[in-house]
Amino acid sequence: MVSIDLNVEPDVGEGTIVNSTTPTTPCPGMCFESGLEFSEFFHRYAYMTGFELFVVGNRIKEYKDKGVSKIGIDDLEARPHMMEMIRLKCKKGGVKSSVGSNVTGCKVFVYGKEKNGEFVVISCQLEHNHPLTPESSRMMINYRSIDSATFDRVMINERAGVSVSRNFGTQLIEKGGFDNMTFNKKDLRNAIAVERRKTMFEKGDDVALEEYFKAQRDLNADFYSSIQRDEEGVLKNAFWSDARSRGNCKYFGDVISFDTTFSSNRYRMPFAPFVGVNHHGRSIVFAAALISHEDTPSFVWVFEEWLKCMGKPPMGIITDQDKAIGRAISIFFPGVPHRLCLWHMLQNASRNLGKLDEWKSIDTLIRTAVHDMLDPEEFDEAWCLVMEKYNQHKGWM
Known part of the structure; x- marks a missing residue:
């Protein structure tokens, strides 16, 4: 998610006047102090205009550990003051792949580059081929957020045993209905799960899990495991597969089922097994993951680990109707047939x-x-x- 502060506008050049009600129209030649400022300005423009932007180009992986993601640039940059280049594209760009897809082939993009000590807009295309919905920006994936005061009240209720559904319903009433909400129930569930993980893993359970994985690798070098942590060092996602499961996958892993609907554990982290069927028609587990956020980046990470572990993508994958999983599959397994679980x-x-x-x-x-x-x-x-x-x-x- 991108934090949008409509009360603060970046300096986009001498003589340019910007206010919080009318977005400044971008144009080639605009100058910014850094890639961060460039990214913030264009996300603010997209928010106020009514669409979403994401980063494209081959520099994402190169700068991933420096704070670059599909959404943009965070407080860490590849260099102290700026990125070398960045390209932002409308989220509705691309080729429509299904009836329910929101992709329209929109050509809107912005390309910026470091030039003479400044970050300059080199080129941009701003004509959309779809309606713009500024009234809905607050609920677009990039811009949804939970303010700290609201979250503090939510966590008080959570510790008192109030369910996520009731917690969300309370916020819905307090804020006067959906039109005033800046997050949905899934956002709230994910945020609560993160806070619970921080509290629980402070007691050392994540260290115990890591030590267990290491012990299994010491017993059998074919045991595969990987742990992803967030910027605060808290366990975010985990993936593992033992030697027998990896061996079974070589013979029976052509088509797999990936299910994230089981989350009855004290961390409220969905347990996501990769399951197939053997020659006796029985279900067998190839691998498993614990996932903190049911969002596209988490699923992309899990699929990356699957590929590292198994050495090849599946020939078919069956999942539930989670849109984030669908997006992750289209990103990481673009040629793999994807079907929904009946x-x-x-x-x-x-x-x-x-x-x-x-x-x-x-x-x-x-x-x-x-x-x-x-x-x-x-x-x-x-x-x-x-x-x-x-x-x-x-x-x-």
């Missing part, structure tokens, strides 16, 4: 439609369509009957 889909249908008076009838028809139809044409016909019977012809259905 069990999770039916569970979601029951969760969202189960209170309807006709749910039993709907459930029977849905299960008939997905279980009894043997080819695509039969399924399409059966599904159309469900849609027609209940007058549902919306795109998301």
Whole structure:
């Protein structure tokens, strides 16, 4: 997330007047003191205009340990005063890959480079091919945030045993509805999980886990493990696979299932196993991970570790309907077929439609369509009957 302070504007050149209600229109030749200031200015411009930017280009990996991410540049820079170059692109850029994709092929970009001791806008394209929604900026992924006062109250409730759902509901009432919220329930759950990890791991459990991994490697050199820590040194994510699991993956790892729905542990960190099926039709575990944030960067890290561990990507992957997982797969396994787990889909249908008076009838028809139809044409016909019977012809259905 990017912290946007609309009350502070950067100096973008002598004679330029900027206020917090009308964003300054970027143009080639604009000068900034550093890459950080450049990044902050354009994220502020995007926020006020109603779209999101992210970093593209081959310098991300090179500068990753210096504070560069897909969102932009944080307080650490590759050099004391500036980056050498940075390219920001509209998040709706790219090729539309599915019906539900938000990608529109937008060509908006900004390219900046160090020049004569300043960071200069070299070129930019600002014409979007999609509507801009400044009224929704506060809930865009880059700009969602929880202020410290709100979070302090949330943690008081959390320690008193208040659930995330009730905690979020309380904030919803206090702030006067969704229109005034700057975070969603998942953001709150992730923030609480981070705080719980800090508290719990202070007692040494993360050290115990690291020592366990080391002991397993000493027993068998084929045991693979990796731990990712945040900037404060707190355990963020963990991945591991033993020798037998890695061996099984060589024979049965063509198609894997990745499930993050199990989180019943005291750290509230989702346990995410990689599961396949052997020649007896039985489920086998290839690897597992503990994940602090159910977000795209965390899943990308897990998939990177999978590739290091197994040496090859899967030929197919099945997951639940988590959008962050889908984005991570498209980034790290772009050519791998990705399918959604039918069990999770039916569970979601029951969760969202189960209170309807006709749910039993709907459930029977849905299960008939997905279980009894043997080819695509039969399924399409059966599904159309469900849609027609209940007058549902919306795109998301």
